[in-house]
Amino acid sequence: MSETREIKKTRYLNPYIGGVLLGLVLLAANFVAGRGLGASGAIKSTIVGAATVIAPEASEKSAFVKEFRESHQGNPMKTWLVFEMLGVIVGGFLSGAIAGRLKLKVEHSPKITSRKRILLALGGGILFGFGSQLGRGCTSGSALSGMAVLSLGGFVTMMAIFGTAFAMAYFFRKNWI
Amino acid sequence: MGPLAINEIISENTNFFLAFIIGIGFGFVLEQSGFSSSRKLAGIFYGYDAVVLKVFFTAAITAMLGLLFFSLFGWIDLDLVYVNPTYLTSAIIGGVIMGVGFIMGGYCPGTSFCGASIGKIDALVFIGGLFIGVMIFGLGYKLWEGVYMAAFKGFPKISESLGLSDGLFGLLLIIAALGMFWAAEWAEKRFPREEY
Amino acid sequence: MKPRVLLALFIIPLGLIIAAVPQNKTTPFKLSAGELLSEATSRSQFVTPETVAGMIVSKDPSLRLIDVRNPDEFEKYSLPEAINIPLSELLSEQYTDILNQDIKMNVFYSNGSLTANEAWMVTRQLGYQNNFVLEGGLNYWFETIMNPEKPASTSPDEEFAKYDFRKSAGMALGGGGAVQAQSSQPSLPVKPAITGVPKKKKAAGGC
Numbered sequence: 153m154s155e156t157r158e159i160k161k162t163r164y165l166n167p168y169i170g171g172v173l174l175g176l177v178l179l180a181a182n183f184v185a186g187r188g189l190g191a192s193g194a195i196k197s198t199i200v201g202a203a204t205v206i207a208p209e210a211s212e213k214s215a216f217v218k219e220f221r222e223s224h225q226g227n228p229m230k231t232w233l234v235f236e237m238l239g240v241i242v243g244g245f246l247s248g249a250i251a252g253r254l255k256l257k258v259e260h261s262p263k264i265t266s267r268k269r270i271l272l273a274l275g276g277g278i279l280f281g282f283g284s285q286l287g288r289g290c291t292s293g294s295a296l297s298g299m300a301v302l303s304l305g306g307f308v309t310m311m312a313i314f315g316t317a318f319a320m321a322y323f324f325r326k327n328w329i
Numbered sequence: 330m331g332p333l334a335i336n337e338i339i340s341e342n343t344n345f346f347l348a349f350i351i352g353i354g355f356g357f358v359l360e361q362s363g364f365s366s367s368r369k370l371a372g373i374f375y376g377y378d379a380v381v382l383k384v385f386f387t388a389a390i391t392a393m394l395g396l397l398f399f400s401l402f403g404w405i406d407l408d409l410v411y412v413n414p415t416y417l418t419s420a421i422i423g424g425v426i427m428g429v430g431f432i433m434g435g436y437c438p439g440t441s442f443c444g445a446s447i448g449k450i451d452a453l454v455f456i457g458g459l460f461i462g463v464m465i466f467g468l469g470y471k472l473w474e475g476v477y478m479a480a481f482k483g484f485p486k487i488s489e490s491l492g493l494s495d496g497l498f499g500l501l502l503i504i505a506a507l508g509m510f511w512a513a514e515w516a517e518k519r520f521p522r523e524e525y
Numbered sequence: 526m527k528p529r530v531l532l533a534l535f536i537i538p539l540g541l542i543i544a545a546v547p548q549n550k551t552t553p554f555k556l557s558a559g560e561l562l563s564e565a566t567s568r569s570q571f572v573t574p575e576t577v578a579g580m581i582v583s584k585d586p587s588l589r590l591i592d593v594r595n596p597d598e599f600e601k602y603s604l605p606e607a608i609n610i611p612l613s614e615l616l617s618e619q620y621t622d623i624l625n626q627d628i629k630m631n632v633f634y635s636n637g638s639l640t641a642n643e644a645w646m647v648t649r650q651l652g653y654q655n656n657f658v659l660e661g662g663l664n665y666w667f668e669t670i671m672n673p674e675k676p677a678s679t680s681p682d683e684e685f686a687k688y689d690f691r692k693s694a695g696m697a698l699g700g701g702g703a704v705q706a707q708s709s710q711p712s713l714p715v716k717p718a719i720t721g722v723p724k725k726k727k728a729a730g731g732c
Contacts, residue, residue, distance in 0.1 A: 164361065164362060164363040164369075164380075165358075165361040165362050165363075166528050167362055167363075167379075167380045167383035167384045167387070168383055168384075168387050168510075168528040168529055168531075168532045169528060170358055170361060170362030170363075170380075170383075170384050170387075171362075171383055171384040171385070171386070171387025171388045171391065172387055172388070172391050172532070173354075173358045173361075174355070174358045174359070174362070174384060174387075174388035174391075175387060175388040175389070175390065175391025175392040175395065176391060176392075176395070177351060177354040177355050177358060178388060178389075178391075178392035179391070179392045179395035179396065179399075180351055180354070181348075181351050182331075182332065182392065182396060182405070182410055183331040183332060183333065183399065183404075183405055184331070184332065184333050184334060184339070184344065184347050184348075184351065185332060185333075185334045185335075185344055185347070185348065186331070186332030186334060186335040186409050186410050186411055187332075187410070187411040188392075188411065189351075189355055189439070190439075191437070191438035191439035191442065192438045192459070192463070194438075195438065195456075195459050195460060195463050196463055196467075198460070199460065199463050199464055199467060200467075203467075214467065214468075214470065215470045215471055215474060216466070216467035216468075216470035217467075219470070230345070232344065232345065232348045233348075235345045235346070235348040235349045235352065236348045236349065236351060236352035236355065237352060237442055238349055238352060239348065239349040239350060239351060239352020239353040239354075239355065239356060240352045240353070240355050240356035240359070240439065240442045240443060240446070241352075241356060241442055241445070241446045242352070242353050242356065242446075243352060243353035243354060243355060243356025243357035243358075243359075243360070243446075244356035244357065244359065244360040244365060244442065244443035244444075244445075244446035244447060245356075245446040245447065246353070246356075246357055247356070247357045247358075247359075247360035247361045247447075248360055248365065248446065248447030248448070251360075251361070253360075253365070253447050254447050254448055255447070255448050256448040256450065257448065257449065257450065258449070258450045258451050259366060259367055259368060259444075259449055259451055260368075260451065261368065269451050270450070270451060270454050272433050272434060272435075273367075273433075273434045273435070273436070273451040273452070273454040273455040273458065274434075274454050274455070274457065274458045274461075275430075275433050275434065275458065276429075276430045276431065276432075276433035276434015276435065276436065276455060276458060277430065277434050277436070277441070277454065277455040277456065277457060277458015277459045277461070277462060278430070278458040278459075278461045278462040278465070279426050279427070279429050279430030279433065279434075279458075279462060280426075280427050280430030280431065280434060280436075280437065280438065280455075280458070280459060280462060281430075281438075281458060281459035281460065281461060281462020281463045281464075281465075281466070282426060282430075282462035282463070282465055282466050283422075283423045283424070283425070283426030283427035283428075283429075283430055283462070284423065284427060284438065284459075284462075284463070285423070285462075285463055285466040285467075286419045286422055286423030286426065286466065286473065286476070286477060287419060287420055287422075287423025287424050287426075287427060288413065288414065288416065288419065288420070288423070289413060290427065290437050290438045290439065291385075291427075291431075291437040291438075291439065292437065292438065292439040293413075294413055294420075295385075296385060296388060296389055297392075297413070298412075298413040299389035299393065299502075300388075300389050300392035300393045300396060301393075301396065301407075301410055301411070301412045301413070301486070302393065302412070302486040302487045302488050302495060302498060302499075303412045303413035303414075303415070303484070303485075303486060303487070304415045304482070304485045304486060304487050304489075304490055305413045305414055305415030305416065305417075305420050305482075305484075305485075306413040307487050308415065308417065308420045308421060308424065309420045309421075309423065309424040309427075310424070311424070312420065312421045312422075312423070312424020312425050312427070312428060313424045313425075313427045313428045313431060314428065315424075315428065316424065316425045316427075316428025316429060316431075316432075317374055317428040317429070317431045317432040318374055319428075320428065320429055320432045321374035321375060321432055324432050324433060325375065328368065328371045328372075328374075328375060328435070329375050329377070329522070387532065390536060391536075394536065394539050394540070394543060397543045398539070398543065400548070400549055401543070401546060401548075401549050402549075403549060494544070494547075494548065495543075495548065496540075496543035496544040496545070496546065496548070497544040499540055499543050499544065500540040500541060500543065500544035503536050503537065503540040504537075504540075507533050507536075507537075510529055510533075511529075514529065
């Protein structure tokens with residue numbers, strides 16, 4: 153006896169079409185700026201920027217800031233990624249507005265509490281932030297953009313991210329399904 | 330001839346402005362495809378939602394084909410396009426840590442901004458976590474600098490290391506991706522869940 | 526039709542094409558034909574043997590002599606500290622950093638100036654700067670520096686000054702002839718300034 157469950161579908165774009173569009177955006181980025189998309193670099197920029205404002209002497213002595221300065225002279229916030237991420241916020245908002253998905257909420261599986269979800273998000277964010285610096289990129293910058301230019305490093309990082317997530321999925325299953 | 334900014338066909342400020350516009354496109358498409366929902370993102374790991382796989386690989390292939398064809402037509406100089414460097418040790422370790430962060434938080438930096446922009450509080454918290462994580466990395470940089478800089482292999486392409494031409498590798502990737510798509514569709518039918 | 530199938534129908538042929546077609550490795554020309562013609566006819570790429578001799582004698586570090594003849598001719602005789610890039614191998618990747626830079630002054634030379642000028646034309650077409658041609662090549666070099674002809678006694682002082690300079694340079698470089706006391710140093714032809722090459726900065730990418 154099988155119950156015919158009504159599978160509720162939200163109005164999302166077909167993933168293949170979305171993929172093609174995203175690929176075109178990535179192509180545009182490479183054509184215009186000679187680089188792919190990214191996200192975690194904007195966080196790094198903001199941190200370095202804030203550090204130089206809050207504690208100028210200490211930051212200039214920091215090896216991390218020095219490494220950042222090797223590739224970015226001038227204002228740390230005036231980088232391609234920072235402008236891009238500002239656009240991402242606007243774009244996401246526009247899309248959500250058009251599709252009627254604007255809603256302040258904590259999204260979580262009914263099997264866990266909101267509080268647990270927030271804690272998991274925080275922990276996940278800290279790990280991801282740290283890992284993205286070590287891996288020189290996140291899924292957008294290293295994996296996606298890396299794949300598009302056939303970078304070996306990007307490919308390795310992508311395999312590591314997804315492989316690990318798959319391997320750990322069992323231990324976190326209660327939080328999702 | 331592209332890339333426009335490197336060949337100085339457009340100014341740096343135009344480049345930044347276009348970065349903003351491209352970002353809007355990025356965020357819009359991500360959100361439209363459902364990447365603003367952590368439950369959809371995590372779905373690939375449990376089989377019920379393969380949106381990440383489909384969008385990711387379709388996008389990578391589209392952009393890759395686009396770049397190769399642009400180069401063929403002489404519209405872009407691929408030597409000037411940034412290829413991510415390969416630092417084997419940190420790529421793997423960083424990837425592993427990110428993998429745990431992903432399955433825990435259900436977001437990655439780009440998608441978290443997307444989620445935050447439509448009001449997802451967990452996405453906002455994730456972003457907060459990102460800042461903390463980057464700060465920890467920065468403050469303790471000396472401790473892991475060795476790992477961070479280890480095993481630098483230059484900027485090799487996958488096709489180079491396999492001894493294939495870019496185009497041939499592209500074809501293989503396409504075939505592999507299509508195989509994954511069909512497998513994904515099968516998985517989604519097998520583990521249906523309500524759409525988030 | 527399902528989007529997935531439509532996508533597959535599209536990307537498989539594209540993938541086949543891109544796998545089959547050889548890559549486009551052409552380097553675009555940076556100068557138009559007219560631009561190259563005017564530069565070539567202005568002869569601004571030539572440097573006199575005096576200039577080069579002066580740089581060698583004063584050990585000017587910015588000079589880099591490039592012998593564009595065959596390796597055997599290079600073995601038999603070459604100018605001090607010259608390197609050998611045969612014309613046939615000019616476009617080989619290993620020499621790109623030598624030819625496309627803004628730190629040293631590359632001076633091509635050959636027996637006459639024909640081959641050296643050809644090297645200059647090719648590299649100039651690619652937009653490289655700071656490459657020059659030794660006027661008259663080795664033949665003229667021997668005539669003027671190594672065995673300078675004493676000017677007729679009715680020649681202007683300038684000619685004598687040039688002769689003295691050449692003599693002393695030739696001496697320093699191993700040529701024949703006694704060194705005469707010089708009353709006045711001729712003003713050396715101004716050596717061309719090294720033009721900065723705008724560094725094509727690859728985009729700093731990644732996250």
